[in-house]
Amino acid sequence: MESLYLISFGEIALKGANRPFFERILMQGIKKALTPFDENVKLQKTHGRIYCFTKAPREKVMDSLKKVFGIVYISPAKSCGLNMEEINNTALEVMKSQKYTGKTFKVETRRPNKSFPIKSPEVSRQVGAHLLMNLDNLKVDVHHPQIRIDVEIREKAFLYSERVPGPGGLPLGCNGKAMLLLSGGIDSPVAAYMLMKRGVEIEPIYFHSFPFTSDRAKEKVIDLCRILAMYSGQTRLHVVNFTEVLKQIGENAPNEFLTIMMRRMMVRIAQQVAERVGAKALVTGESLGQVASQTLEALSATNEVATMPIFRPLIGFDKIEIIDIARRIGTYDISIEPYADCCTVFVPQHPKTRPDLSGVHEAESGLDVGELKEQGLKDIEIINVYPHI
Amino acid sequence: MKQVYLDNSSTTKVLDEAAKAVFDVMTENYGNPSSLHKKGIESEKLMRQARGIIASALDVNSKEIYFTSGGTESNNLAIKGAAYSLRRKGNHLITSTIEHPSVLEVFRALEKEGFKVTYLRVDKDGFVDIEELKEALTPETVLVSIMYVNNEVGSIQPIKDAAKAIKDQNKDTLFHVDAVQAFGKIHLIQGLKDIDLLSLSGHKIYAPKGIGALFVRDGVRILPILHGGGQETGIRSGTENLPGIVGLGVAAETCFKNISEWQSKMSELKKRLMDGILKEIPDAVLNGPALGAPHILNFSFPGTRGEILLHALEAKGIYVSTGSACSSHKGGKSHVLAALGKSHDEQDSALRFSLSPYILPEDIDYTVRVLGIEVAELRKFVRR
Known part of the structure; x- marks a missing residue:
């Protein structure tokens, strides 16, 4: 029905x-x-x-x-059906589904279907009287009612009262598209949610480094996308084969700069893909000070290679706040599956927490950045991900 | 691409003849062995045949074989069943530190219920010490459980000596042996002398998953953990998994027909792999004994990570495991390698290769070659 x-x-x-x-x-x-x-x-x-x-x-x-x-x-x-008896009884059902005892109420009627002979104020009056007759401990207040019963007279009569909160925000797609740097962790899916809530369509990109990360890690990222797709509808996941780039960085950059070099290459590659697909910004799950690569200096070093804005909606969030949202949107349980998203081999023993730009440039001088970028761009798998229903 | 499956101690491919037998039972002899009609009797006959095969493979009596859902259930049933049954006689139990989780975790659970458990240590090659066992035995000891072949490093425990030590001390102390990695792979003690309970599993010997058996010596009383229709003389209720039982019978028959030949074939393959690794890969460290079970070989490659190496090999069609498949999912370290006194680096970089008689010498050579390349490549990044 x-x-x-x-x-x-x-x-x-x-x-x-x-x-x-x-x-x-x-x-x-x-x-x-x-x-x-x-x-x-x-x-x-x-x-x-x-x-x-x-x-x-x-x-x-x-x-x-x-x-x-x-x-x-x-x-x-x-x-x-369109008769007062049914309307009255349905109104009673609707009221009974609320916690009505001791509350004030009002009935509000609209009648787009003018073939119904009774006018709106009269419908409201009759329904109100029926409710008062059948329920104790209920009072009318037409100005500030605690419960409002709405009656709509159309080809049938529709009655409602309950208001279930939606997610709020702006309709998805009304604010263009951004590319999400998605890892398998807790943060990046939450960052995606925050941007989607403001109407931004998200296209995720994931940097896969087999054998340093297992194919299970990739499956996990796909699972996360399936959850995000429940909000956005079908989405396209870009999987960059990052292994060669990672190896080059590992061999040619100083150990304490590994993470920063990696982030800079990721941003360069993501930005190029973003331009290809018409995305206008990058989104990351970074939160200030959470790890060594998320200090102000490290973030500036990553920003330097970007020409499009990088949105970091979680920048001022505590981990616990991020986890709350992750649980609510359903990504948390997947994120905590134990397949390392970014292999610990390439985490420096003593990462540079406050890298100055000249140091970063110096560290990067041993790398052929343009060549590495091409290397990453030439091996990208696009996976269509459908919502997890 | 060449495919080399070196993870046969995790599970094996089902033999064609076993798979066919399973299919036939599922589609034709689908009767319930407990039914009174002809279909039931046919099924019961098939079950009796399979039971007979397992019994003669173990050199014991048919009525001492109970079918279960696999190694984990057999171990649970044996240990809990014996401990609960003998609780009034004493509450001390003994096992080793390198048992499979389906043994260790049962003992941990029993500890919470008030049993005292002694965990025997092992030496650097993964052997328990009989003297330590003798010292651990007390008049309160009702059950000892020691595995036949360790699943991670392949050490074959001195089961005969252990059994003698236990029975010399007290004839009533029960001895359980987890033989999941030994059954069908090596010759077991004749008549399972002085062993009271012995667990085995189908899918390690080319039978399907979901079938196993427990040997319970005639006269030994254990309590069931599953109650119900009273199948398997009340020790293990539940409609018998006849397809699995028949598959297990067929696979066991093939294994035991070929056991000597397969054993020497796998020993040769193992030696070829071990020699190749020691020759080609600098600093490779053998975990466990050089001899030991013919089908299990464990090496550490310090300066790499086992899991990454595993994936690198996978990309070349070679399938191995880190530690054992069961422990590799927990992301934790191997309790077996830790018990052998291996360093962190050695524990992190360990791989287990487990063989089958169907592997060819050239598969081993290919593995050694690829391993050499991948270990060298990884060491560029990991060792700094």
């Missing part, structure tokens, strides 16, 4: 002339999220709200919509 869900979107309602653009993207996002369960999802837009009619099972709808950025609230509605 077809059910109605009312979808409220907050922030995008504020965006003046851009609003139709945001709304269109949001509606596309909703459609995409629900299509796997129902190919004939119907959407209708009114002020600040979207009506979503679908035959998909309720828990699938709620799970999917909770992952569509831009949605602030989802209200699942109950439907019934």
